[in-house]
Amino acid sequence: MGHYIANLRDIEFCLFDLLDRDSILGTSIYKDIDRATAMGMLEEIKRLAEKDLADSFIDGDRMGVDFNPATGDAKLPPSFIKSYRAYVDNGWGLIDAPVEVGGTLIPPSLRWAIAEMVLGSNPSVHIYASGFSxxxxxxxxxxxxxxxxxxxxxxxxxxxxxxxxxxxxxxxxxxxxxxxxxxxxxxxxxxxxxxxxxxxxxxxxxxxxxxxxxxxxxxxxxxxxxxxxxxxxxxxxxxxxxxxxxNGVYVTKVENKMGLNVSATC
Ligand SMILES: Cc1cc2nc3c(=O)[nH]c(=O)nc-3n(C[C@H](O)[C@H](O)[C@H](O)COP(=O)(O)OP(=O)(O)OC[C@H]3O[C@@H](n4cnc5c(N)ncnc54)[C@H](O)[C@@H]3O)c2cc1C
Missing domain, CATH: 2.40.110 (Butyryl-CoA Dehydrogenase, subunit A; domain 2)
Structure with a gap:
């Protein structure tokens, strides 16, 4: 068991009882994504967040960034790279990408419900995947x-x-x-x-x-x-x-932080 357990019941309550997402899902521009599909996505990201992403959270904070001042290159722990790949290679980055170039069309509320679990489990995965946004x-x-x-x-x-x-x-x-x-x-x-x-x-x-x-x-x-x-x-x-x-843009220093150490603040 990892450090993170997602509260999917609470997320479902917020999305459907509080925000009435039933009124927009399965219709109009979101016709391909109904409540069952949305819940399927949430269940899958819960599984990924609790295991594959959470797995490297402690390594990421303890090992942090291996920075080489001579070359300006920053290397991350292999376990964190594995978590990042599990997120991106399973297509989750696409929920933040423009639909016109291959992004997944979902409502922002569902996108942020997914992001909540990624951020709770291993925030640096979400942060490094910002290229899609x-x-x-x-x-x-x-x-x-x-x-x-x-x-x-x-x-x-x-x-x-x-x-x-x-x-x-x-x-x-x-x-x-x-x-x-x-x-x-x-x-x-x-x-x-x-x-x-x-x-x-x-x-x-x-x-x-x-x-x-x-x-x-x-x-x-x-x-x-x-x-x-x-x-x-x-x-x-x-x-x-x-x-x-x-190109001629280089990192000269990585900040020492109190936490979120695998996220390179340069
Ligand atoms: C972990 C981390 C990641 C970051 N990532 C990025 C990034 O990706 N890209 C990026 O561009 N920046 C990034 N930042 C920088 C961040 O945006 C700045 O730290 C922030 O804008 C504050 O600027 P400063 O640190 O120079 O503090 P200052 O602006 O010097 O502020 C110092 C103190 O003075 C106060 N203060 C400032 N102005 C006033 C005012 N007019 N009146 C009253 N009080 C005031 C502030 O509240 C603060 O307490 C990051 C910072 C951190 C800590």
């Missing part, structure tokens, strides 16, 4: 190329980070000094230092897309002057997703 940002707000990147992120299970915080720019995110300079070929060079970046590096995914706030040259102060840039750890081919050369 970040693909939403690229898909919903991006141009055609960025939509294609979203598709590759989902297909290949690429990780993601949000790079907002900098030394002297935490709560006051608009004070960020990272700079973006447009190149003659339309690409951008980004310089700056970020800190406290969740999942900044790991050996879970073959590639990582950093969603980075930086100020384009000539833009005004504060949050309004910031733009969002997508920086890959490895350059890649937009058609096949094949990896190219290593």
């Amino acid at each position: 970040f693909a939403h940002v690229a898909y919903a707000l991006g141009n055609e190329k960025q939509k294609q990147l979203a598709k590759i992120m989902v297909e290949k299970d690429w990780g993601a980070t949000m790079m907002l915080t900098e030394p002297e720019a935490g709560s006051d995110v608009g004070a960020g000094r990272s700079k973006a300079v447009e190149q003659p070929d339309g690409t951008w060079h980004i310089t700056g230092t970020k800190r406290f970046i969740t999942s900044g590096d790991s050996d879970l995914n073959e590639n990582l897309i950093h969603f980075v706030l930086a100020r384009p040259e000539g833009a005004g102060p504060g949050t309004k002057g910031l733009s969002l840039y997508l920086i890959p750890k490895f350059m890649f081919d937009f058609e096949s997703g094949a990896l190219g050369k290593r």
Whole structure:
């Protein structure tokens, strides 16, 4: 028996007695997912959370991240990688992905009921699987190329980070000094230092897309002057997703935390 027991009875009560999900499931855009299907998903994630995901919770916290400052690479305990693979390889990441590029169409309430069990069992699994959610940002707000990147992120299970915080720019995110300079070929060079970046590096995914706030040259102060840039750890081919050369973004330090140690805060 692992450390986690999911309270499925309570979740079912919240979804169906409190939130009346019966009124939307099995109909309209959710016609393919009725109450029985939803409960089947919840029962399956309960089983996975209590065993496969919970199995590495203690290892993850005790062993944490093995960081190599010479290369900037972070390695995670094999048992945690096994838990992550059990989650992603069984298709659960797809509940957070854009439907247009292969995501599973379920109501947010059901998605969060599933997430509650993953977060209760082994929160870092949920956190590292954020590439699927970040693909939403690229898909919903991006141009055609960025939509294609979203598709590759989902297909290949690429990780993601949000790079907002900098030394002297935490709560006051608009004070960020990272700079973006447009190149003659339309690409951008980004310089700056970020800190406290969740999942900044790991050996879970073959590639990582950093969603980075930086100020384009000539833009005004504060949050309004910031733009969002997508920086890959490895350059890649937009058609096949094949990896190219290593990009110039590196982790220099992993924070020592009191808990959630397997989640690399970089
Ligand atoms: C585990 C962890 C993971 C994180 N992951 C990410 C991530 O993935 N990406 C990312 O970009 N950032 C991440 N962060 C950074 C997080 O967003 C910042 O820590 C947060 O924005 C606060 O900034 P700060 O730490 O610089 O604190 P500060 O902004 O310096 O705040 C310090 C203290 O001052 C208080 N304070 C600040 N401003 C005011 C004000 N105007 N009035 C009154 N009190 C104020 C705050 O409440 C706080 O108590 C992470 C942080 C942690 C701890």
